[in-house]
Every structure is written in C-alpha cells, then in structure tokens.
Amino acid sequence: MTQDDLTITDPKMKAHGVDVFYGEKQAIKNVSIDVGTDLVTAFIGPSGCGKSTFLRSLNRMNDTVASARVTGQITLDGEDIYAPSMDVVQLRARVGMVFQKPNPFPKSIYDNVGYGPRIHGLAPNKADLDVIVERALVRAGLWDEVKDRLAESGTALSGGQQQRLCIARAIAVDPEVILMDEPCSALDPIATAKIEELIHELRGKYAIVIVTHNMQQAARVSQRTAFFHLGTLVEYGKTTDIFTNPKQERTKDYITGRYG
Amino acid sequence: MTFNAAALLLLIAGLALIGWLAGRARSNLLAGRAGKKLHSRPQYHGWYVALWLFAPAALFLAVWSAVSPGLITNQVIATEAAQSLPEFGFERGAILSDARAVAQGKQAAVRLPAAAPLVKPYADASHKYAWIGIAAMLALALAGGLYAFTRIKPDFRARTRVEKIVMLFLLLASLVAILTTFGIVLSLLFESIRFFRLVSPAELLFGTEWAPTSGAPQPDTFGGIPLFWGTILIGAIIAMIVAIPIGMMTAVYLTQYAAPVVRKWVKPILEILAGVPTVVYGYFAALTVAPALREFAVMLGIPNASTESALAAGIVMGVMIIPFVSSMADDSINAVPQAMRDGSLALGATPNETIRQVLIPAALPGVMGGILLAVSRAIGETMIVVMAAGLSANMTANPFASVTTVTAQIVKLLTGDQEFDSAKTLAAFALGLVLFIVTLLLNIVALRIVKKYREAYE
Numbered sequence: 001m002t003q004d005d006l007t008i009t010d011p012k013m014k015a016h017g018v019d020v021f022y023g024e025k026q027a028i029k030n031v032s033i034d035v036g037t038d039l040v041t042a043f044i045g046p047s048g049c050g051k052s053t054f055l056r057s058l059n060r061m062n063d064t065v066a067s068a069r070v071t072g073q074i075t076l077d078g079e080d081i082y083a084p085s086m087d088v089v090q091l092r093a094r095v096g097m098v099f100q101k102p103n104p105f106p107k108s109i110y111d112n113v114g115y116g117p118r119i120h121g122l123a124p125n126k127a128d129l130d131v132i133v134e135r136a137l138v139r140a141g142l143w144d145e146v147k148d149r150l151a152e153s154g155t156a157l158s159g160g161q162q163q164r165l166c167i168a169r170a171i172a173v174d175p176e177v178i179l180m181d182e183p184c185s186a187l188d189p190i191a192t193a194k195i196e197e198l199i200h201e202l203r204g205k206y207a208i209v210i211v212t213h214n215m216q217q218a219a220r221v222s223q224r225t226a227f228f229h230l231g232t233l234v235e236y237g238k239t240t241d242i243f244t245n246p247k248q249e250r251t252k253d254y255i256t257g258r259y260g
Numbered sequence: 261m262t263f264n265a266a267a268l269l270l271l272i273a274g275l276a277l278i279g280w281l282a283g284r285a286r287s288n289l290l291a292g293r294a295g296k297k298l299h300s301r302p303q304y305h306g307w308y309v310a311l312w313l314f315a316p317a318a319l320f321l322a323v324w325s326a327v328s329p330g331l332i333t334n335q336v337i338a339t340e341a342a343q344s345l346p347e348f349g350f351e352r353g354a355i356l357s358d359a360r361a362v363a364q365g366k367q368a369a370v371r372l373p374a375a376a377p378l379v380k381p382y383a384d385a386s387h388k389y390a391w392i393g394i395a396a397m398l399a400l401a402l403a404g405g406l407y408a409f410t411r412i413k414p415d416f417r418a419r420t421r422v423e424k425i426v427m428l429f430l431l432l433a434s435l436v437a438i439l440t441t442f443g444i445v446l447s448l449l450f451e452s453i454r455f456f457r458l459v460s461p462a463e464l465l466f467g468t469e470w471a472p473t474s475g476a477p478q479p480d481t482f483g484g485i486p487l488f489w490g491t492i493l494i495g496a497i498i499a500m501i502v503a504i505p506i507g508m509m510t511a512v513y514l515t516q517y518a519a520p521v522v523r524k525w526v527k528p529i530l531e532i533l534a535g536v537p538t539v540v541y542g543y544f545a546a547l548t549v550a551p552a553l554r555e556f557a558v559m560l561g562i563p564n565a566s567t568e569s570a571l572a573a574g575i576v577m578g579v580m581i582i583p584f585v586s587s588m589a590d591d592s593i594n595a596v597p598q599a600m601r602d603g604s605l606a607l608g609a610t611p612n613e614t615i616r617q618v619l620i621p622a623a624l625p626g627v628m629g630g631i632l633l634a635v636s637r638a639i640g641e642t643m644i645v646v647m648a649a650g651l652s653a654n655m656t657a658n659p660f661a662s663v664t665t666v667t668a669q670i671v672k673l674l675t676g677d678q679e680f681d682s683a684k685t686l687a688a689f690a691l692g693l694v695l696f697i698v699t700l701l702l703n704i705v706a707l708r709i710v711k712k713y714r715e716a717y718e
Contacts, residue, residue, distance in 0.1 A: 061606060066520075093608030103599035106622045115617070116607040166603070173607055 008224075012037040012177055012207040013058060013095075018072035020053050020062065027053045030072075031233045033226055035177070038204040042222035042239065043211045046259065049228040051211045055179050058209065059095035060088050076177070093120055095177040096170035101186045102162035104154030104169075109146050112154040112165055113137060116173035132172055139205075140168035141198050160191025167198065171206075178202070180210040184217065196221050215255055219243050227251045265325045268394065269318065272401050276314040279405045283309030283412060291414045300419035308418040311425050312408035317401035324393045333360075335385040341377040448696060451689035458683040464690055470653035470664075472673065472684045482687050484694070486653035490570065490663035494649055495638035498574025498659060499581055503638075504631060506578075507585025508620075514586070515593045516615055527590070534583040538643040545576035545648035557660040564661040568650030571659040577644050581634045588630025592623035592713070629710035636702035640695060642667040666691050 011034035020028035028050045035041050035058075043051040053062070060081060062068040074081050081091050093116070104112050113133045114123070123129035133150075137143040142164045146157070154165050163183055170178055180199075184192040199208060199221045212218050218225050219239060226236040227248075235242060235251045246252045253259060284306035291298045298305075333356060336342055346352045358375040361367040363382035370376045412418070456464075459482045467483020510530070514523050550572035557565035596619050604614040620627075650662035651672055673688035 059606065061602065064602065064605060089608045089610055091608075092606055097602075097606035099599060099602065099606075101599055103597070103603040105600060105603065105618050115604070115609075119607070119609050119613050119617070169603075169607065 008034045008036045008039070010037050011035055012077065014073075014075045014078075015054075015058075016073045016075075018054070018057065018070065018074060020050070020057055021067075021069045021071075022065065023067040027231055028057070029231045031228075033233060033236055035207055035209055036224060037207050039224055040199060040203050040208045040210060040222040041224040041226065042218035043209065043226050043228060044213075044215060044218050044254075045228035045234075046254065047213070050231040051226075051228045052181050054228070055181055055209060055211050056097075058177070058179055059092050059097055061092075061097065063088060093173050094175055095179060096173060096175035098163070098166050098170055098178065098180045098183050100182045102159055102166050104157070104162050104165050106153060106155055108151045109137075109154050109157070109165060110150040113168050113172045116169060120173055122173065136168040136172035139171050139202065140164045141194065141201070142168055158191070160187050160194055163187060163191070163195060164198065167195075167202075171202075175206060177207040177209065180208065182211050182213060185213060192217070215243070227254060229254070265321055268321055268397060272314055272317045272321070272397070275317075275401055275405070276310040279313040279409070280306035280310040283307075283409060286409065286412050287414070287416075287418070290412060294414050296414040299415050299417050300422075304418040304422050305412050305416070307422045309405055309408040309412070311422065313401050313405035315425070316404045317397050320397050320400050321393075324397070328389045328393060332382070332385040332389050335388075336378060336381045339378075339381040341381055345374070445696065448689055448693045451686055452693045455683060455686035455690040458686065459690075464687075464694070468655065470669070472687055480683060482683070484666075484691065486655045487664060487666045487669050487691070488694075489655055490649065490653070491639050491665040491667075493570050493657070493659070493663055494574040494577060494645060494665055495641065496635050498571060499578035499638045500631065500635060502575055502578025503581040503585045503634060507582045507634075508589050508627070510582065510586035511589035511593055512615055512620075515590055516611065516619070527587075530583040530586060534587070536580075538580065538641060539647075541576050541580050542643040542647035545572050545644050549576055550648050553660065562658070562660050564656070564658055566650065566660065566662040568648060568662040569660050570649060570663045573645050573649035574659070576648065577638055577641055580641070580644070581638055584634045584637065585630055588633065589623065589627045592626025592630065593619055595626060595713075596622045625709050625713035629706040629708075629713065632702050632706035632709070636699040636706070639665075640667065640699050642671060646671050666695050670695075 013035040014033075016032045018028060018031045019026060031054060043055060045051050056062045057070050058074060058081075060070075062070060070082060076091070076094065079086065081095075105115065107115070110133055113136050114129050117123045117129060117132050123132055134143065134147075137146065142161060145161060146152075146165075154162065157165060163186075167178075167183075184195050187195065196217065199210065202208060210218075210221065222239045224236070225239040225242040227234045227242065227246075227250075229250055235246060235248045237247075242251065243255060246255060280303075284302040287298055287300075287302045287305035336356070336359070337345075345355060355372050355375045355378065358367075358370050358372050359378035359382045362370050362375070362379045363386055370379065464482050464484045466485065467481060468485045469481040469483040470486045471481045514527060518526065546568075550567050550569055553569055553572050553575075554565050554567050557569075600618055600622055601614055604618045605611070609617070645665045645668045649665060649668060651664050651668060652662050653664050653669075654661055656663065670688045670691050673684060673691075
C-alpha cells in the first residue's frame with residue numbers, strides 16, 4: 001500500500017489495522033485507511049473482496065450480524081467508534097448509509113424523510129420538520145418531482161427516485177459521513193447518471209464513501225480510490241493515479257479487466 | 261348370491277395385476293419381434309392395461325352399489341306379495357328392511373309377520389341384480405383390458421397416457437374436499453330454507469329474544485341477536501383482547517430479540533399448543549378459570565357473577581388462539597425485508613423504534629389478516645363455550661355474567677331426542693348457515709389481505 005502522495009490533511013475517519021471476522025472466516029485483513037472530510041472515496045474490487053464488509057464496519061452495521069467481529073481501530077473525528085463509550089445510535093446518526101437496493105419504508109414520502117429527524121428529536125414542531133424534509137429532498141434533487149405528492153407512498157416511486165429518497169432520508173438527519181453501498185447497482189443508466197450528479201453536488205458537504213463495482217463510476221465520482229482484493233487493501237491513492245498509473249500489478253490487472 | 265362390493269373390488273384388482281403382467285410381457289415381446297426400441301418402458305404398458313382394466317370396472321362397481329338396492333326394492337314392490345303393504349311411512353320401510361335383512365342372511369327369521377311373503381321376492385331380486393352387476397362389471401373389465409392390450413405397440417406412447425390418467429386421479433382427489441364442502445353447504449341451505457318457511461329470516465337476524473324451548477303456552481322465539489352478541493363478546497372481543505397483544509409480543513420477541521436457541525425451542529412448542537384438543541381447554545375454562553373469576557367478581561361486588569362467564573370462556577379461548585396470532589405475526593414480521601430493518605437502524609433508530617415504527621407498520625396488513633383468521637376460528641369454536649360460557653341467552657356487556665354463543669346453541673338444539681321437522685331443530689341449521697357465511701367472509705377478506713401484502717414484497 002502506498003500513501004506517499006496522499007494529501008488528506010484532516011481525515012474524517014481513520015481506520016487502523018482493522019480485521020473483520022464472520023465466525024471463523026476472516027473477511028477483512030489488516031486494513032488501514034483515511035477518509036477525507038470533503039472528498040468522495042471509492043472502494044473498488046471484485047465481488048467478495050470485502051469492500052462492502054469494510055464499509056459496514058464504518059457505521060457498525062456489522063453489529064446486526066450476530067457472528068461478525070471487528071478488531072483494530074476505527075475513529076470518527078478521533079473518537080474510537082468501537083469504544084464502549086460510543087453510542088451506536090448516535091454514531092449511525094453521524095454516519096449515514098445508503099444501500100444497494102433502494103429500501104424506502106412503506107410510509108409516505110414525507111414520513112420517509114421525516115423518520116430520522118423525528119426519532120432523533122431534530123424537529124420540535126411540524127413547521128421545523130417541514131423545513132428539514134424540504135431541504136433534504138432539495139439536496140437529494142427529488143423535491144421538484146415529489147413536492148406535490150409528499151403524502152404518497154415512498155414505495156410507489158421509480159427505482160431511481162426511491163434511491164434518491166433514501167439519500168434524502170440519510171441527509172435529513174444531518175450526518176457528517178454518508179456511506180453508499182453500490183447505490184446504483186439496481187438502477188438503469190439514466191437513474192445512475194442522476195445519482196452520480198447528486199454525489200458531485202453533495203461533495204464537500206459530507207464525507208462520502210462509495211462502494212462500486214463499476215470502475216468508470218469510481219473514476220467519474222471519486223477523488224480517492226481504494227482497491228480491495230481478497231480482504232486486503234491492495235492500493236489506495238488519488239483516483240487519477242489509480243486509474244492511469246497503478247503501482248501494484250494486481251490493481252493494474254483489475255482495472256484493465258484481467259479479472260473481477 | 262349377494263353382491264359383495266369388497267370381494268369384487270379384490271377380484272378386479274387381481275385381474276388388473278394379471279393385465280399389468282400381460283401388458284408388460286406383450287410390449288417386450290412385440291419390441292423384440294419388431295427389433296425396435298420401445299417408446300415407453302415395459303411397466304408403463306403394464307400400467308396402461310391395468311388401469312384400463314381396473315378403472316372403468318371400479319367406477320361401474322361404485323355406481324352399481326349405489327343404484328342396485330333401489331332397483332331391487334322396485335322389483336319387490338312390483339310383485340303381487342307387496343300389494344298389501346301399507347302406503348307410506350315408517351311401517352312400510354320397516355317391513356321392507358326386515359325382509360331384506362332375512363333375504364341377505366343377516367337375520368335368521370322375520371320379526372314382522374307382514375315381511376314374510378316378501379323374503380322370497382327379495383332374495384330372487386337380489387340374486388338377479390347381483391348376477392347382472394357381476395357380469396356387466398367383468399365384461400367392462402375385460403373389454404377395457406382387451407382394448408388396452410391390443411393397442412400395445414413398440415412405438416405406442418404408454419407413458420404419456422398413464423401420466424395423463426394419473427393426473428386425472430390427482431385432480432379428482434383435490435376436488436373431493438371442495439365437493440364435500442359444497443355438499444355440506446347445500447344440505448345446510450335446504451334445512452335452513454325449511455326453517456325460514458316457519459320463521460322469517462328477519463326475526464333470526466334482528467330479533468332480540470331467544471327462547472326456542474319455552475314450550476307450548478308461549479310461542480317459541482328465535483331472535484338471534486343475543487347469540488350473535490355472545491359470540492362477538494367471547495370470540496371477537498374478550499378472546500382478541502387476550503390473544504392480540506400477547507401474540508404480537510410473542511412474535512416481536514421471537515423474531516427480534518430471542519437468541520436462536522430460544523427461538524428453536526419456543527416456536528415449535530407454541531405450534532404444538534395449537535394442536536391441543538379444544539375440549540382440554542374447555543375443562544380448564546370450566547373447572548379452573550370460571551370458578552376463580554366468579555370468586556374474584558363476588559369479591560369486587562359485581563352483580564350477576566356466574567360460574568359460567570363470558571370472561572372465562574373468552575380468556576381461555578384467547579389463550580388457545582395465541583399460537584395462531586403469534587405464528588401469523590411472526591411470518592409477517594419475518595416477511596418484512598431485512599433491508600427495511602437495516603435502513604432504519606442505519607438512520608440511528610434503536611431496535612425498539614425500528615420494531616414499533618417500521619417493522620410492525622410494514623407487517624400490519626399480514627398481521628391483520630392473521631387476526632381475522634383467528635377471529636373466524638374463535639367464533640366457530642364450540643367446546644370451550646359449551647363447557648364454560650353457559651346456555652342462557654343474555655344480552656349483557658358484563659363479562660362476568662353468563663352468555664351463550666351460536667355454536668353452543670347449535671349443540672343444545674341438536675342434542676337429545678329431536679324431531680327433524682320442528683322449527684327448534686331446524687333453527688340449528690339456520691344458525692349454522694349464518695356462522696358458515698360469516699366465517700367464510702372473514703376468511704376471504706383475511707386471505708385477500710395476506711395475499712396482497714405478500715405481493716407487496718415480491
């Protein structure tokens with residue numbers, strides 16, 4: 001792993017020597033990585049390389065898997081997120097997540113977005129909640145499409161709209177980091193383009209980490225790229241370097257389509 | 261010589277076995293002679309012959325067994341000896357069956373003197389029709405067998421044919437339950453129509469006075485409202501107040517919190533509880549719960565406290581329904597995709613908030629369907645209410661008082677010596693019809709909801 005030309009001066013999240021186990025099986029081996037505050041970081045690699053597993057350990061979603069175990073250190077603004085003093089509920093409010101398949105709740109569009117702010121008590125009254133919901137939907141680029149039908153079910157939207165609704169839902173709790181686990185893999189090219197555009201617009205407001213299968217997508221949306229293979233971090237660097245001048249043979253083979 | 265269906269069935273089964281062997285042998289022989297490969301394996305040719313031999317003959321046997329007694333009786337009645345029989349009614353039937361029993365050797369001598377001259381005609385007729393039946397059956401079996409046997413050729417598609425016939429049998433088997441239900445509904449309907457000739461449907465459905473056994477001085481009254489109210493109070497209100505919260509909490513615990521080991525043990529045990537005979541619950545309600553509740557009510561000073569109370573029956577029925585509700589709720593909550601749960605947790609919701617605000621609302625249609633099915637089971641439940649709820653038709657909201665239900669009244673109306681043409685007896689059928697329609701509607705609505713809900717996540 002090379003870190004010489006990395007210019008992350010103020011990392012939002014730092015992982016150091018992270019191992020993740022599912023029962024006996026080790027899915028992540030000794031991964032250390034810094035996530036920049038106003039950058040988009042892409043995790044790429046072949047299926048089963050552990051990139052999603054690692055992403056899910058950044059907001060402790062692996063806690064929901066009974067057999068999963070994480071060792072090593074992951075910090076958010078210098079705080080160890082696996083420390084006993086860390087409240088997982090607050091952590092997840094600060095590190096939001098968007099999933100592979102759009103998963104809106106079977107509630108109205110308004111309630112989907114309002115769900116997070118409500119449970120965290122961010123909106124003392126209806127007017128405040130209205131403002132939060134509108135702002136989140138505007139940021140997610142969905143407001144113009146849904147402003148006249150906020151009471152309709154979120155599940156009635158198209159796949160791409162559902163995914164933007166899920167992004168709006170994550171934005172609504174005002175997180176610092178947004179994790180995206182292959183957010184476009186279930187979408188058509190037009191919806192994908194819209195999500196990518198949205199990621200561009202959100203950059204700088206949130207630290208964004210995106211897992212993707214699609215190397216062109218990683219090249220388009222990210223400034224930093226990490227290449228995972230067989231549970232290890234093979235190479236991490238500026239996206240332009242990774243794609244034009246990879247230092248590792250395995251990275252080169254992967255991005256030139258030799259395997260994956 | 262009498263017509264013994266079981267022996268004849270064995271006979272044609274034996275013939276079918278011979279047919280099977282013959283069919284198989286012939287297919288092998290023909291294939292060898294023609295030097296060709298068989299399209300179907302030899303045993304399919306055997307089955308083809310056996311089925312053609314057996315099925316038509318067996319079908320004829322079934323029809324003949326049903327029809328021939330009537331034919332025999334008709335022939336006996338047409339004889340001179342029968343002209344002196346009484347016109348109609350029980351006496352005539354008794355004489356005929358007496359003669360039949362002697363003719364068939366089930367009885368040594370006639371009990372009624374009038375039957376004596378009929379014994380010989382009966383024996384003659386039985387003999388004649390038995391021979392006709394056996395001959396026709398054998399002819400049919402042989403014709404079927406021969407037809408199939410002559411069709412055997414190396415390229416004859418015996419397997420396809422046999423599979424088609426087997427499919428037909430499967431179809432018939434699946435129709436048995438449906439047709440039987442249909443027959444039950446028809447019989448209910450006919451008896452109910454007879455009842456509604458005596459008492460108007462409006463009285464049954466909207467009348468408030470239920471007194472079918474009041475006796476001669478006052479006319480019987482058949483107002484069903486007190487029964488319907490009792491049924492609803494016990495089955496749809498008290499039982500559900502017990503079963504819904506406990507069932508839901510069980511399901512939430514088992515799906516969300518329980519360690520796999522706990523779930524592995526508790527879920528099957530709950531499912532076994534659903535198989536406990538209701539009469540056992542009935543004992544528990546009548547002997548343990550009801551007296552305890554009465555003492556409790558007396559202590560509180562509640563009037564009309566009875567040892568047969570709506571509350572006792574309702575609570576025990578609710579307990580009986582718990583596994584039903586919990587298993588439906590369990591399925592529904594499990595059917596909510598994991599992605600929904602993850603989505604909520606990833607927003608920083610606690611497991612508790614996730615269950616209350618995402619999982620249960622998402623599972624609600626399925627849960628509602630389950631609850632409706634549970635209600636329809638509860639209102640059709642009989643043993644517990646017969647044993648614990650009592651038989652007095654009270655219109656009361658006091659759960660400590662005795663009430664009665666539709667099912668308990670049906671039991672009461674039909675037990676003991678009853679003539680089958682009095683309004684009192686026929687009322688049982690009308691009540692049964694009402695109950696059947698209500699539970700049928702509940703089931704239809706419930707299954708629709710459940711189905712729609714399943715589609716939403718596929």
